[in-house]
Amino acid sequence: MISDRTIREIMDVTRVEDVVGDFVTLKKRGQNYIGLCPFHNERTPSFNVSPSKNIYKCFGCGKAGDAITFLREHEQLSYPESLEFLARRYNIKIEETVEDSEAIAKKQMEEGLYVVTGFAQQYYSKLLFDSDEGKSVGLSYFHERGYRNNLIEKFQLGYALNGWDTFYKAAKEKGYNEKLLLEVGLISERKENFIDFFRGRVIFPIHNLSGKVIAFAGRYLKKEENSPKYINSPQTSIYDKSRTLFGLFQARNAIRQHEECFLVEGYTDVISMHQAGIENAVASSGTSLTIEQARLMKRFTSNITILYDGDAAGMKAALRGMNILLDEDLNVRLVLLPEGEDPDSFVQKHGTTPFREFVQKHATNVVLFQADLLNKETGNDPIRKAEAIREIVGTLAHVSDPIKRQMLLRECSTTMLVDERILIAEVNKLRRKAHGKELKPTLPEQKMLSDSAEEQMNFSREDFMAERDLMRIILESGNKKFNDEITIAHYIISSITDHPFEHPTYRMLMNEIVSHLNAENVFPEDSFFMEHKNEQVKQAVINLRHHNYELSENWEKMHEIFITDKENNYKKDASSALRRYNLRIIDRMIADNSKEMKEAEKSGNEEELMKQLQVRKSLNDLRKQLAAETNTVIVK
Numbered sequence: 001m002i003s004d005r006t007i008r009e010i011m012d013v014t015r016v017e018d019v020v021g022d023f024v025t026l027k028k029r030g031q032n033y034i035g036l037c038p039f040h041n042e043r044t045p046s047f048n049v050s051p052s053k054n055i056y057k058c059f060g061c062g063k064a065g066d067a068i069t070f071l072r073e074h075e076q077l078s079y080p081e082s083l084e085f086l087a088r089r090y091n092i093k094i095e096e097t098v099e100d101s102e103a104i105a106k107k108q109m110e111e112g113l114y115v116v117t118g119f120a121q122q123y124y125s126k127l128l129f130d131s132d133e134g135k136s137v138g139l140s141y142f143h144e145r146g147y148r149n150n151l152i153e154k155f156q157l158g159y160a161l162n163g164w165d166t167f168y169k170a171a172k173e174k175g176y177n178e179k180l181l182l183e184v185g186l187i188s189e190r191k192e193n194f195i196d197f198f199r200g201r202v203i204f205p206i207h208n209l210s211g212k213v214i215a216f217a218g219r220y221l222k223k224e225e226n227s228p229k230y231i232n233s234p235q236t237s238i239y240d241k242s243r244t245l246f247g248l249f250q251a252r253n254a255i256r257q258h259e260e261c262f263l264v265e266g267y268t269d270v271i272s273m274h275q276a277g278i279e280n281a282v283a284s285s286g287t288s289l290t291i292e293q294a295r296l297m298k299r300f301t302s303n304i305t306i307l308y309d310g311d312a313a314g315m316k317a318a319l320r321g322m323n324i325l326l327d328e329d330l331n332v333r334l335v336l337l338p339e340g341e342d343p344d345s346f347v348q349k350h351g352t353t354p355f356r357e358f359v360q361k362h363a364t365n366v367v368l369f370q371a372d373l374l375n376k377e378t379g380n381d382p383i384r385k386a387e388a389i390r391e392i393v394g395t396l397a398h399v400s401d402p403i404k405r406q407m408l409l410r411e412c413s414t415t416m417l418v419d420e421r422i423l424i425a426e427v428n429k430l431r432r433k434a435h436g437k438e439l440k441p442t443l444p445e446q447k448m449l450s451d452s453a454e455e456q457m458n459f460s461r462e463d464f465m466a467e468r469d470l471m472r473i474i475l476e477s478g479n480k481k482f483n484d485e486i487t488i489a490h491y492i493i494s495s496i497t498d499h500p501f502e503h504p505t506y507r508m509l510m511n512e513i514v515s516h517l518n519a520e521n522v523f524p525e526d527s528f529f530m531e532h533k534n535e536q537v538k539q540a541v542i543n544l545r546h547h548n549y550e551l552s553e554n555w556e557k558m559h560e561i562f563i564t565d566k567e568n569n570y571k572k573d574a575s576s577a578l579r580r581y582n583l584r585i586i587d588r589m590i591a592d593n594s595k596e597m598k599e600a601e602k603s604g605n606e607e608e609l610m611k612q613l614q615v616r617k618s619l620n621d622l623r624k625q626l627a628a629e630t631n632t633v634i635v636k
Contacts, residue, residue, distance in 0.1 A: 001080075001096060001097050001103070002080060002083050002084075002094055002095070002096065002097070003095040003096060003097040004097070005095060006083075006087070006092065006093075006094050006095045007083060007531075008527075009092055010083055010086050010087055010090065010092055011527060011530075011531065013090045013092070014054075014066075014067045014086050014090065015051065015054065015067075016049055016050075016051070016054045016055060016056055016066055016067045016070070017033055017049050017051050018067075018089075019067040019070060019071065019086070019089070020033075020035075020049050020056055020067070020070055021033075023038060023070075023074060023075075024036070024038050024047065026049060027045075031050070031051070031052060032048055032049060032050050032051070033048070033049040033051070034046075034047060034048055034049070035047045035049070037058040037060055037061060037063065038074055038256075039058060039061050039063045039073065039074070039256060040058070040060060040061040040063075040256065040259055040301075041256075041257065041258075041259055042060050046058055046059045046060035047060070053526075053545060054066060054067075054526075054530070055530075055542050055545070056070060057542060057543070064539060064542040064543060065538065065539070065542060066530050066538075066542075067082075067086065068082045068083070068086075069535075069538070071085055071086075073299070076209040076210050076211075076249075076252065077210065078210070081210070106237070109180075109183075109237065110237050110238055112177070112180045113180060113183060113184050113214075113236060113237065113238050114212055114213075114214075114238060115176075115180075116171075116176055116180045116181060116184050116186065117184055117186075117205075117212075117213040117214060117215070117216075117238075118212070118213055119171065119174065119176065120167070120171075120184075120186055120213070120216065121156050121158065121203075121205045121213045121216075123158070123167065123170060123171075124158025124159060124160055124198075124203040124205075124216075125153075125156055125157065125158040126158075127158060127159050127160070127161060128142075128152070128157065128158045128159040128202075128203075131159070131161065133159070133161055133162065134158075134159040134161070137159065137200075137221060138158070138159030138202045138221075139152075139159070141202055141221055142157060142202065145268065145271075145272070145344075145348070146272070146275060146348055147271060147272075147275055148275065151271065151274060151275050154250060154274070155204070155205070155247075155250065155271055155274075156205045156207075156213070157202065157203065157204060157205070157271075158202070158203035158205070159201075159202055159203060160196065160198035160199055160200065160201050160202075160203055160218060161199070161200070162199055162200030163196070163199065164195050164196065164199070165187075165193075165194060165195050165196055166196060167186065167187070167196040167198070168181070168187045168194045168195065168196055171186070171187075178194060181194075182194075183236060184215075184233060184234075184236055184238075184239075185197055185215075185216075185233040185234040185236070186198070186216075186233075197218075197231070198216065198218040198231070200220065200221070200222070201218035201219055201220050201221070201231070202218070202219050202221065203216055203217070203218050204216065204217040204218070204219070204246070204267045206233070206239070206244060206246055206285075207248075207249040207250075208238070208244070208249065209248065209249055209252070209296075210249075211249050212238075214236075214238045214239040214244070215232065215233035215236075215239040215241075215244075216232070216233050217230050217231070217232045217233070217246075217267060217285070218230065218231050218232075219267075230267075232285075240292075241285070242290040242292055242293065243290070243292040243293070243296070244285075244293075245282040245283065245284065245285075245293055245296055245297070246267055246270055246282060246283040246284075246285045247267075247270035247271075247274070247281060247282045247283055248282045248296060248297075250274065250279070251270075251274075251279055251280050251281055251282050252300055254279035254280040255280045255282075255297075255300040255301050256300050256301065257280070258280045258301075259301050259302075259303055260280055260301055260303045260304075260305060261280055261281075261282060261297050261300065261301050261303065261304050261305070262278065262280055262281040262282070262305050262307055262343075263281075263282060263283070263284065263289075263297070263304055263305070263306045263307065264281055264282070264283050264284075264307045264308075264342075264343045265283060265284065265285075265308060265309075265342070265343075266283055266285070266342070266344065267283060267285065268344045269281070269283055269307070269342060269343040269344045270282060270283045271344075272343065272344040272347050272348055273343060273344075273347055275347075276347045276351065276352040276355065277352050278347070278352065278355070278356075281307075281343075282297070289324055289325070290324065291324050291327070291328070294324050294325050294327075294328045294330065295328060297330070298328050298330060302329070302330050302331055303330070303331045303333075304325055304330050304331065304332050304333070305332075305333045305334075305335060305359065305363055306332065306333070306334045306335065306366065307335050307337065307343045307359075308334070308335075308336060308337070309336075309337060309339075309341065309342050319366075319370055322366050322367075322370070322395065322398075323394075323395060323398045325366075326366075326367070326395070326398040326399050326400075327398050327400070329400050329401055331404075332365070332366040332367075333363040333364060333365055333366060334363070334364055334365075334366045334369045335358070335359050335362050335363050335364075336362070337358075346358075365408070365411075367392070367395055367396065367399065367408050367412065368408065368411050368412065368415065370391075370392060370395055371392050371411070371412040371415045371416055372415055374388035374391060374392060374416070375388065375415055375416050375417075385416075388416065389416060389418055389423075389426075390426075392412055392416065392423075393423060393426045393427055393430065394430065396408060396409060396412065396423065396427045397427050397430035397431050397434065405427070409423050409424055409427065464503055466577070466580050466581040466583075466584045467501045467502070467503050467506045467581065468503075468506065468544070469577045469580065469581075470492055470496070470501075470506075470577050470578065470581055471501075471506045471509060471510070471544055472544045472545070473488065473492070473570065473573055473574050473577055474488065474489055474492055474493075474510075474513065475529075475541060475544055475545055476545065476570070477570035477573075477574070478492075478513070478523045479522070479523035480570055482571060482574065487523060488570060488571070488574050489513065489517065489523050490517075491574060492574060492577075492578065493510070493513075493514060493517075495578050496578075496581065499582075499585045505540050508537075509537065509540060509541070512524075512532075512537065516528065529541040579626055582626055583623065583626045583627065586619055586622055586623045586626065587623070589619055590616070590619050590620070590623070593612055593615055593616050593619060594616075596608075596612045596615075597609060597612045597613070597616070600612055
């Protein structure tokens with residue numbers, strides 16, 4: 001494990017503009033740099049790199065982070081690999097720390113598994129091209145499917161000889177341990193002997209995002225009784241099929257370039273599409289789609305097009321994974337191919353251009369597809385119609401974006417001939433129920449919500465902005481003096497003690513700061529957040545500290561206008577933000593007071609009503625005072 005001292009040395013010398021500049025053409029603009037975002041297609045630069053903050057942010061797709069984040073996102077490196085990359089770049093010698101025996105054993109096991117799977121891939125690939133059986137059986141099979149040799153090498157395809165222990169003997173001769181070979185599923189034990197797991201099959205290696213082979217799939221070429229068409233490696237510490245998508249390593253750059261990911265079912269579907277020049281395709285490999293797989297795709301694009309067989313089974317397979325994708329706020333389209341066709345056979349038969357034209361013509365939003373399918377199935381049966389409406393309501397409730405949801409509600413209302421208001425009411429009921437279960441009794445401290453979280457809570461935009469503004473000021477000026485006795489951080493924190501933040505992201509960040517102040521008695525440095533173990537903490541801080549617009553250095557000279565910057569105005573900003581925050585608190589108190597008055601009036605409790613009227617007067621007076629101080633217009 002890399003020592004903390006080495007990590008600190010690496011982070012101290014690393015400049016984000018240097019690292020990003022190795023991959024992106026940057027131009028100086030004011031104090032910052034701009035360029036075309038490497039994470040999505042764009043013609044106008046929206047990718048901003050800030051040397052002063054040592055971070056980057058794209059105002060087009062929202063990607064943001066520091067040099068480590070960039071390497072992990074762009075180059076698909078792990079955290080240790082990113083540190084090693086930076087250490088090499090800045091000529092820093094890496095110092096290792098002593099790990100406990102359990103961690104060392106786990107690391108050694110995983111390294112051993114990578115070595116074994118790497119050897120197996122090279123062994124199977126060599127047999128495919130160099131052995132008589134490999135060429136006559138395996139290679140001829142791939143050539144019959146139209147795969148060129150460069151494509152076979154790209155996916156590192158191979159062949160396993162039809163012998164009982166040919167691979168085992170080769171591995172043993174090279175000195176590989178039986179324990180590792182068993183663990184990764186390349187051999188199995190039978191009657192105190194070891195035999196090959198893959199025999200007489202073409203081999204499809206499965207890669208992780210950094211390109212390492214982590215598992216294999218083997219397809220038979222001659223049908224054997226009671227033998228499955230495909231057999232796969234077992235789950236190991238380096239391979240979890242629920243967190244893996246076949247072809248993602250080869251497709252990741254094309255997915256970014258086209259801002260779309262084609263999701264198919266099988267290995268050959270992916271390879272045939274690559275052969276046809278459609279390289280932004282991945283496969284779930286026959287397993288039900290998982291949330292981890294959805295998030296893998298989301299790292300590269302928000303646009304998913306599902307390609308499945310045009311039969312009933314294909315439809316059901318497509319719809320099963322739909323809610324998982326919708327929950328991740330992905331834009332999902334569905335293309336059902338003609339019956340009897342799959343992506344592999346269709347693109348082989350018709351070619352690239354007809355395939356693209358077919359997709360363009362038949363791609364349908366997956367929610368609208370489901371609504372149309374259900375509507376056709378129900379016919380004129382009112383009971384089945386009601387069940388279909390409930391099913392589509394359940395799907396619509398998974399669409400988190402309110403604008404998308406509203407547009408889909410309107411379309412589904414027309415398709416299913418049901419009043420839009422009924423759909424809205426039922427969807428809202430399900431969403432309230434779902435969020436109620438999620439948020440009771442309290443929000444977990446580590447639960448991170450997006451800037452649209454106020455839509456999921458009873459939380460107004462004004463409340464959200466007031467808390468956001470205070471949080472921004474604390475992060476930018478928390479260590480500066482408010483007066484001779486306290487800092488800006490202490491001033492704000494002590495002022496909101498009785499009314500802590502409600503937004504979970506900002507409450508969690510505030511708690512982090514308070515804990516650090518209590519423990520260290522100093523405000524956290526930037527590195528506290530930028531090196532935080534929780535990636536979402538780092539992203540939240542970056543979003544709060546990075547602004548889309550900054551004044552040009554020449555603005556004051558050009559226009560002869562005196563600009564008061566935030567460096568000199570932090571005390572005034574803190575006081576103003578606190579007054580705005582308190583104004584929102586009073587607004588909520590007034591709303592609660594209105595409810596109390598209605599209850600007192602309804603129950604005929606005159607004494608309680610008079611008491612609440614007095615409270616209302618005091619709150620109104622205080623609100624007027626604060627509104628005047630913040631230049632807020634009160635609308636009645």
